[in-house]
Amino acid sequence: MERIGALVIGAGPAGLMAAEALGAAGIPAVIAEAKAAPARKFLMAGKSGLNLTRAEPFDAFLTAYAEAAPNLRPMLEAFGPDQVCAWAEGLGQPVFTGSTGRVFPRAMKASPLLRAWLRRLDRQGTTLRARWHWTGFDGDTVRFATPEGPRAVLAGVTILALGGASWARLGSDGRWADAVAAQGVPLAPFAPANVGLRVDWSPPMARHFGQPVKGVALRAGNGPWHRGEFVISARGLEGGGIYALSRSLREGAPLVADLLPDWTPEKVADRLARPRGKASLSNHLRKALGLDPARLALLMEFARRLPEGAPLATLAKALPIRHAGPRPLDEAISTAGGVCWQAVDGDLMLTARPGTWLAGEMLDWEAPTGGYLLTACLATGRWAGAAAARRLQASCARM
Known part of the structure; x- marks a missing residue:
């Protein structure tokens, strides 16, 4: 059995930030990671542009976390959007804010930031052990399956940052x-968040696969209208516009699209009332309403057989989108569910297992894409790491 001071299990953003907080307190951590390299999901998410955080007033930022906002507030107040930007720039990665408030590193990719981050952790004395699969607790020890065989570690403090279930x-x-449940810890069931919708398309839709849908507003149930882009794919509908409504759609709310959100219903009806002559209905719609091929395809798919006149104008402003529910859990960008908040104290330490903290997506919270997910992972990792450092320092002072 190996004895160490601080153990972090999981080398995603939450785990790396927990290790950094420990290192900043002068406590070099050992990070155990099941994969061959750290932060693989972080790197994948940053392939098309790493969205670090969101530049907006704090109270508006906090609402993205719904009922988990009161629990996350102190962590996000301590390490929110401003602090995330300063942290990235401290690693030599300047950031910029896009037109929608999303914040990105100027390099756009995740890899330069991760390399700088790992160098900082190395300077702090952090040790990374790859292909160490956590298998659970055995009394006071933590068990792993490793390439060298089973290993047992007794740590002064342990932080679990094992991610969600996607x-x-x-x-x-x-x-x-x-x-974790075997320790008497209550868990909420996992559910897909920030996930696409399954759609059983008719054959003519195949030629539109891969097309982005822009200039559309979406609404789930009686919720507010939300504007955002999404993509027509062979599997269904995917993209930020759909992800923002994931929770309501997962819970059964119907999905409606306004194909012309900048037009009044009267304007749509007036345009459709114009004589179409010998033009087909689809050509009439394209010319009268200015619908691009993607929006026109959605109207033809979900409103067939197309009515004419006022009923068609109504559909253009509130088109019911038929779907077969969310894509599978493993295809989701993130997950809802996990360890219930009542299982941890204000420092994110498990009350059922003192000396063990949680961080990141293991906790029961969800948020839309757009910088909210990563910021909360970083904030909870930093919070748990700082709390673990204080406990370990206090323990050493008593000895």
Whole structure:
């Protein structure tokens, strides 16, 4: 059995930030990571542009976390959007804010930031152990399956940052749930968040696969209208516009699209009332309403057989989108569910297992894409790491 001071399990953003907080307190951590390399999901998410955080007033930022906002507030107040930007720039990665308030590193990719981050952790004395699969607790010890065989570690403090239950191939498989529940810890069931919708398309829709849908507003149930882009794919509908409504759609709310959100219903009806002559209905719609091929395809798909006149104008402003529910859990960008908040104290330490903290997506919270997910992972990792450092320092002072 190996004895160490601080153990972090999971080398995603939450785990790396927990290790950094420990290192900043003069406590070098050992990070155990099941995969061959750290932060694989972080790198994948940053392939098309790493959205670090969101530049907006704090209270508006906080509402993205719904009922988990009161729990997350102190962590986000301590390490919110401003602090995330300063942290990235401290790693030599200047940031910029896009027109929608999303904040990105100027390099756009995640890899330069991760390399700088790992160098900082190395300077702090952090040790990374790859292919160390956590298998659970055994009394006071933590057990691993490693390339060298089973290992047991007794740590002064332990931080679990094992992620949610999506993208299993990148490390977030949720298999930790049984081992944590065995400690008497309550868990909420996993559910897909920020996930696409399954749609059983008619054959003519195949030629539109891959097309982006722009200039559309979406609404789930009686919620507010939300403007955002999405993509027509062979599997259904995917993209930020859909992800923002994931929770309501997962819970059964119907989805409606306004194909012309900048037009009044009267304007749509007036345009459709114009004589179409010998033009087909689809050509009439394209010319009268200015619908691009993607929006026209959605109207033809979900409103067939197309009525004419006022009923068609109504559909253009509130088109019911038929779907078969969310894509599978493992295809989701993130997950809802996880360890219930009542299982941890204000420092994110498990009350059922003092000396063990949680961080990141293991906790029961969800938020839309757009910088909210990563910011909360970083903030909870930093919070848990700082709390663990204080406990370990206090323990050493008593000895």
